[in-house]
Amino acid sequence: MQKILIVDDEPQITRVLRRSLSAHRYEVRTAADGESALETVRDFAPDLIITDLSMPEMNGIELCREIRKKSEIPIIVLSVKGEEKTKVEALDAGADDYITKPFGIEELLARVRAALRRAPQKSEQQTENLSEGDFEVNFAARQVFVRGSEIHLTPKEFDLLVYLFQNRGKVLTHRKLLAAVWGADYTEQPEYLRVFIGNLRKKIETNHAEPKYILTEPWVGYRFTP
Amino acid sequence: MQKILIVDDEPQITRVLRRSLSAHRYEVRTAADGESALETVRDFAPDLIITDLSMPEMNGIELCREIRKKSEIPIIVLSVKGEEKTKVEALDAGADDYITKPFGIEELLARVRAALRRAPQKSEQQTENLSEGDFEVNFAARQVFVRGSEIHLTPKEFDLLVYLFQNRGKVLTHRKLLAAVWGADYTEQPEYLRVFIGNLRKKIETNHAEPKYILTEPWVGYRFTP
DNA sequence: AAAATCTTTACAAATTATTTATAAACTCTT
DNA sequence: AAGAGTTTATAAATAATTTGTAAAGATTTT
Numbered sequence: 001m002q003k004i005l006i007v008d009d010e011p012q013i014t015r016v017l018r019r020s021l022s023a024h025r026y027e028v029r030t031a032a033d034g035e036s037a038l039e040t041v042r043d044f045a046p047d048l049i050i051t052d053l054s055m056p057e058m059n060g061i062e063l064c065r066e067i068r069k070k071s072e073i074p075i076i077v078l079s080v081k082g083e084e085k086t087k088v089e090a091l092d093a094g095a096d097d098y099i100t101k102p103f104g105i106e107e108l109l110a111r112v113r114a115a116l117r118r119a120p121q122k123s124e125q126q127t128e129n130l131s132e133g134d135f136e137v138n139f140a141a142r143q144v145f146v147r148g149s150e151i152h153l154t155p156k157e158f159d160l161l162v163y164l165f166q167n168r169g170k171v172l173t174h175r176k177l178l179a180a181v182w183g184a185d186y187t188e189q190p191e192y193l194r195v196f197i198g199n200l201r202k203k204i205e206t207n208h209a210e211p212k213y214i215l216t217e218p219w220v221g222y223r224f225t226p
Numbered sequence: 227m228q229k230i231l232i233v234d235d236e237p238q239i240t241r242v243l244r245r246s247l248s249a250h251r252y253e254v255r256t257a258a259d260g261e262s263a264l265e266t267v268r269d270f271a272p273d274l275i276i277t278d279l280s281m282p283e284m285n286g287i288e289l290c291r292e293i294r295k296k297s298e299i300p301i302i303v304l305s306v307k308g309e310e311k312t313k314v315e316a317l318d319a320g321a322d323d324y325i326t327k328p329f330g331i332e333e334l335l336a337r338v339r340a341a342l343r344r345a346p347q348k349s350e351q352q353t354e355n356l357s358e359g360d361f362e363v364n365f366a367a368r369q370v371f372v373r374g375s376e377i378h379l380t381p382k383e384f385d386l387l388v389y390l391f392q393n394r395g396k397v398l399t400h401r402k403l404l405a406a407v408w409g410a411d412y413t414e415q416p417e418y419l420r421v422f423i424g425n426l427r428k429k430i431e432t433n434h435a436e437p438k439y440i441l442t443e444p445w446v447g448y449r450f451t452p
Numbered sequence: 453a454a455a456a457t458c459t460t461t462a463c464a465a466a467t468t469a470t471t472t473a474t475a476a477a478c479t480c481t482t
Numbered sequence: 483a484a485g486a487g488t489t490t491a492t493a494a495a496t497a498a499t500t501t502g503t504a505a506a507g508a509t510t511t512t
């Protein structure tokens with residue numbers, strides 16, 4: 001059963017949406033403002049978000065940006081504002097679709113189906129431990145062991161190593177790595193990557209001059225072989 | 227540079243769209259009906275398709291269904307029809323977005339960006355491995371094996387070999403090879419090709435004086451036989 | 453406030469791509 | 483079959499770009 005989060009501060013709207021969506025066998029939860037929406041995203045882990053634009057505190061565009069920092073959950077924006085400028089702003093903030101009120105419920109449902117269809121299957125939160133070659137990763141504890149002994153990694157270093165590990169053997173382009181660890185807005189910042197690859201190597205490689213685990217493919221990216 | 231295919235039988239529409247999209251650094255091609263659209267999808271391999279609904283022969287919805295049988299390229303439908311039923315039908319046929327005419331060009335551009343952003347990267351489509359004769363190409367790892375052992379290729383060398391491999395047996399003209407690896411602006415620079423063919427041979431041929439894999443067809447081009 | 457982490461900058465080192473020069477090979481004409 | 487004119491092969495030099503590294507600011511966390 002797919003989960004949908006509705007974000008709107010007008011109860012009559014959320015009530016209508018909830019009823020229609022529930023009737024089509026979606027599991028629905030609602031939030032009335034941006035803050036609680038972000039909280040619900042964490043706890044409820046929805047497959048799709050439908051949000052209003054104008055809300056107290058954090059508006060819908062702000063909300064899109066916050067969500068996009070962490071995840072790629074499809075977002076559909078609903079709004080009474082039909083101005084082109086607003087639409088462009090919302091879409092560029094990370095929204096996947098923008099529907100102007102008033103709208104037909106059948107259209108909304110079709111757009112929900114379309115958004116869910118093309119969404120990447122939610123990568124299940126990796127809880128099991130990965131172990132291969134000289135490496136061992138404990139996700140729950142965020143611990144990494146190399147050749148039997150633990151090494152301390154900063155959060156970003158950990159994310160980078162995990163992504164490399166999950167794609168071991170493959171060459172990952174700079175853009176992909178940046179998108180995975182820093183977010184889609186950072187794909188043009190290869191300096192970050194260089195620095196962090198360097199730091200990681202310092203911690204995991206034995207022979208500094210000849211990396212064994214993190215191999216560089218010049219002009220393309222990096223490849224990890226545990 | 228991302229490639230967009232526009233499908234519409236009204237020249238004044240395609241002209242406007244082409245101009246706007248080209249100005250934003252997309253490579254644009256057009257088709258006037260469903261049949262030629264499918265053909266262009268095969269040859270041009272666009273990253274996104276913008277299509278009208280009402281066209282002679284195959285309508286837009288039919289086109290969506292045909293494309294979805296083979297690929298997941300994002301499709302944006304443009305139409306004068308604002309009825310909800312049509313929108314639902316198009317979205318359920320595989321369209322990713324539906325824009326009602328008349329529309330603002332800025333909105334269209336924003337929706338194009340949104341659609342491209344969430345599209346699965348094209349590179350992942352060529353994920354299958356090629357293997358024949360003495361050669362083996364692993365795309366994900368960007369590795370090439372000749373007679374069982376790995377050889378390291380630079381990006382341009384890799385691109386060249388892949389293109390040769392994909393067209394093995396055929397004679398490829400210099401112009402075609404240059405266009406495929408360096409881009410359409412380099413078709414008059416056969417020196418590049420000579421140097422890189424030479425480098426490739428150095429890495430893959432056993433008998434340097436008598437190339438076995440990359441054969442030259444004087445005055446025409448090269449032919450690859452794995 | 454201190455520590456840890458992340459971001460930014462600068463520059464040397466490494467790698468690849470392009471250009472150039474020259475010798476060798478090929479086809480066509482005679 | 484020989485020679486002219488062109489094309490192709492190869493090596494080496496140059497240019498352009500990318501990568502590695504250290505270290506100095508920012509920012510965030512403890």
